[in-house]
Amino acid sequence: MTHARAALAAALALISSVPPAGAEDFRLSVPLDCTLGETCFIEDYVDNDPTQGRHRDFACGINSRDGHKGTDFALLDFGAIGEGVSVLAAAPGVVKRTRDSMPDDRLMRGVTSENACGNAVLIDHGGGWQTLYCHLRLGSVSVAPGDLVQPGDPLGLVGLSGQTNHPHVHLTLLRDGQVVDPFRPEATGTCGDPGPSLWTEPPAYTRTGLVTAGFSDAVPTLQAVGDGSARRPTLGPDEAMVVYAHLGYAQPGDVLTLSAESPAGTDLFRRAITLDSDQASQMQALGRKAPPSGWPAGEYLGRARLTRDGKVIAHRFAHVTVSN
Incomplete structure (x- = not known):
C-alpha cells in the first residue's frame, strides 16, 4: 500500500471510529496563534437573528453582521501577515478539503459567492462535526486531505484571500451541514443566556x-x-x-x-x-x-x-x- 493510500485509510478509520459527538463532549480551542486582548480579539460572532437585514450575536449584542456564519478572530496589524501568524486546528480530526490558490487581495477582486472563504481548510471531526477555516495566506496551507490533526496543529497562515479586507481567520462550525454557534450550541439562531459553550476555555465576551x-x-x-x-x-x-x-x-x-x-x-x-x-x-x-x-x-x-x-x-x- 502506498503512503498516500495508507494515510487515507488511517483517516477513514479515524472517522469511522469516532462515536457520534454531542455538544456535551465536543470542544474547541482558539484557532489562531495569538493572545486574545493583546495581539488579537474576536471581531464578529455568528448572526443569531434569522431576519434579513438585521443581526445580533449570541448575547443579543451588536457584535455580528447580517448573515454571518462564523466567529472571526482578528489581528491588530497588517504587518502580522508578512511576519506569519499560524491558523490552528480547533479540534482533533481529519483534513477533508483545502484550497490554496487565491491571491491576498484587500480589494477582493475576483471574489464570488463560491470562493468568498478564500484559501481554506475543512476538517472532519466525526459525529457530523466539521470546522472550516477561511482567508489563509496564499501558499501557506500546510496540510492536505487525509492528514490527521490535533488541537493546536498549524494549518496555514492568516492572509487576505477571499472576501476580507483585514487580517483575520473566520471559523465556521458545522454539524450535519448546519451552522452551530460555539457560544450558543444548543440554541443557535436565538440569543440570550448562552448556557454552556463548546470552548475548552471560553473567551471573554463584551457587548461593547x-x-x-x-x-x-x-x-x-x-x-x-x-x-x-x-x-x-x-x-x-x-x-x-x-x-x-x-x-x-x-x-x-x-x-x-x-x-x-x-x-x-x-x-x-x-x-x-x-x-x-x-x-x-x-x-x-x-x-x-x-x-x-x-x-x-x-x-x-x-x-x-x-x-x-x-x-x-x-x-x-x-x-x-x-x-x-
Whole structure:
C-alpha cells in the first residue's frame, strides 16, 4: 500500500471510529496563534437573528453582521501577515478539503459567492462535526486531505484571500451541514443566556463594539456615519483627512485610540481618547488639514482601537486613497 493510500485509510478509520459527538463532549480551542486582548480579539460572532437585514450575536449584542456564519478572530496589524501568524486546528480530526490558490487581495477582486472563504481548510471531526477555516495566506496551507490533526496543529497562515479586507481567520462550525454557534450550541439562531459553550476555555465576551470606522473630509454627524454618507473611499490631495469611529455600548473609562498612517507607514496623527459617556451609540473623530504641499498620492490606513483595562475589546481598520 502506498503512503498516500495508507494515510487515507488511517483517516477513514479515524472517522469511522469516532462515536457520534454531542455538544456535551465536543470542544474547541482558539484557532489562531495569538493572545486574545493583546495581539488579537474576536471581531464578529455568528448572526443569531434569522431576519434579513438585521443581526445580533449570541448575547443579543451588536457584535455580528447580517448573515454571518462564523466567529472571526482578528489581528491588530497588517504587518502580522508578512511576519506569519499560524491558523490552528480547533479540534482533533481529519483534513477533508483545502484550497490554496487565491491571491491576498484587500480589494477582493475576483471574489464570488463560491470562493468568498478564500484559501481554506475543512476538517472532519466525526459525529457530523466539521470546522472550516477561511482567508489563509496564499501558499501557506500546510496540510492536505487525509492528514490527521490535533488541537493546536498549524494549518496555514492568516492572509487576505477571499472576501476580507483585514487580517483575520473566520471559523465556521458545522454539524450535519448546519451552522452551530460555539457560544450558543444548543440554541443557535436565538440569543440570550448562552448556557454552556463548546470552548475548552471560553473567551471573554463584551457587548461593547465598534460598529464601523472610516475616513471622511470633515468631522461627520452620527447620522451621516450611520447611513454611510460620511465615508470617503478617495480624497483629493488638498482635502482634510479625518478618521471616525462609531461605538456601541462603550463604558466610561474605555480608551479609544484613533490614528492614520501615510502610504510610507508613518503616523500622520494619533490620539488616545478616554471616554466619559455610557451612551448606547456615540461617534468620535480625529483628523488634520492637508499640508501646504498636499497629501502624497497613495493608500492611507486608519485605525480605531478600543481598550478596557489595557485589553483590546474592539478594533477596526479604515482605508482611503489619495490621487493627484
